[in-house]
Amino acid sequence: MHLTLVGLSHKTAPIEIREKLTFPANRQEDALALLTSTDDVVEAIILSTCNRTEIYAVTAADTDGPGAIIDFIADYHDLDRHELVRYLYIVEGDAVVKHLFRVVASLDSMVVGEAQILGQVKEAYEQGFEYQSTGRVFNKLFRQSFEVGKRVRTETAIGESAVSISYAAVELAKRVFETLEGRTVLVLGAGKMSELTAKHLCSNGVCKVLVANRTFARAEELAAKFEGTAIPYEKLYEYLGKADILISSTAATEYVVTKEAVAKAMRGRRGDPLFLIDIAVPRDIEPGVNEIDDAYLYDIDDLSGVVEANLDERMREAERAEAIISEEMAAFEAWLESMEVVPTIAAIRSKSEQIRQEELERALKRLGGLSEKELQTIEKLTQSIVNKMLHGPTNRLKGVAGERYGIGYIEAARYLYGLDSNPDGKNPHGGILRHLLRKKEKAADTKTEMGDTVV
């Protein structure tokens, strides 16, 4: 088994390429099923955000894991493999662990220290877990990565100087409007990113929020959060002329806001600026909109330039975060080593043998004056008891090791036999239980949730 990562991010690929390689949430089930349908890929998780698309996989040791994943991406998106490879990076082995921890800690983000990536990785993991594409390695790796994210956030000041894509959008809006008090913001698409940006804008004084979404009920739901107004999607352009700021984050694959429509909406505004924030990937707003007088369009890539000023401070904190990651990496690698079935069984046997020897020695001291034959009989008796006691658990452990939830049994065995020090005294299955509970809550939420997908 081998850890493999193939991906691309804002560092390696422009938005034109990234938007072609997204895996929206509603298509992840198919994608994961397809990816894990071959023997090459044992476990897989697809992380698809605005700034990166990464496929994490546990691949069979004797196969070309990266090749299999690249082929999958190329086939899935119907792209030329050779063209695609130019933008991809391949990470293997321990470096995958480090990469994931750095991603979750937001050290690899466009805006170092932004908090959204942790939630996005959690969502990606939950999708994988739900669609049964994760196994023992990824269940542990991703759960530990969330701990890493939490530690980095609480033990360093990496997130204190508030810099994020949505914050950058607010800062830019202030450069256009000075103060956001009394301004009207039109939110297009009821996704989480637009909600977050709208929230930032409202906390900075925006008084009127209009929400347009293909699903009107979802628009109403989001509008209610800001005491705003849901508007019919068809009347989008009519309201565009009345807005000061437009935030767009839909899951549409074509441009939703065109240059022609914005030009029309700009007429009669008496030069009042319109600030357009396109945080969708693929983009919602036609890039040519920026050529229109008084219209200022920023897409997800443009927003990165705004936050550079705060990066130096964050980079200093990032050094501390790297130290945390090193610690956690060592812990994960130790776990990974210990979680092999053979070492676990060997450790159980070794511990049992040690106990047997100690108890036998103590008993023999008390008995005294036994013959050689009697000694051999007692020796064999204790060995036989231990072997018979361990036979069942050992066989069952070997049997479940290859199964999807085998990690749980191995963890439980190590816990019950006290093979690992557990200073926190935490039940190793608490995480699984919590996860399952969250899954139930999420399932209940998704029944009522409709609208656009956030990337």
Add this chain to the structure above:
Amino acid sequence: MIEQLAVVTRWFSLALLIAATVLYAYQLLMKRETLAWWARFLAGAGTLMLTAGIGFRSTVSNGTELVGPHNTLVLSAWAVLVVYFIAEHFMKNRTYGAVLVPVAVLLLIVAQFLSGAQPSGLTAAALVQLDNWRVGIHVVLIVFANAGFFVAGAASLFYLILGGQLKRHKTGPLLDRLPSLAQAQMIARRAVVLAFPAYTAGMILGTIRAIETDVGGFWADPRVMLSGLVWALFGTYLFLLYGRGVSGRTASWIAIAGAGAVVALSILARTLPVGFHIFAL
């Protein structure tokens, strides 16, 4: 004694305004808010000193002298400072101080160099004709209107610079110090909205006085014609902006052209001693 006070206060005001200019520039580059406070304090003190200096001078001469390049430049500097403080009071943005206070300083320095200069073609008869309340109000209105147009031009320039930066998605520490796009636009609009009626009134009063004193062909005077151009430019600005809803960028270019015409008019008033209107801006 009062004459001496007038001279001393003028020099003091110039020194204070130069100090304010240095502090404004420094705070603009270094983002030191405490310096901005001191810059504003010094600029305010300099403006008060300049006001006092003009007052002492007026006392000595039994009325404010409006004739000659020195006096008109001093009045223009004062008007620019007053307009700046009004704008700063409402907009709370000190970036304009970094531009307008140095402009006032420049005008005062040039005024000092031209302190002895008198319009060459100004006769005793003309001086008598100028000694009229209409002329006084005409000059004050035109000076303040010009200051307003200049502020509108500066704000429009900021608008275009900031708008260009935002269009190109470029940021920088200096950009952070510039006023926002909407604020620059608002200052430009308000400055023109206030200055244009003043300029119109000033022109009407000047025209009335010219007709009263029977100045033949006054309308053909190059500076009168240029002032007509300034009026037409800012009239177009208002018409296109409020009547036709023209873009902020187009409006800004018109305002800059208008402010450029104001500056050109000021220079021509001194370098081309032709026509009847040789004594003013």
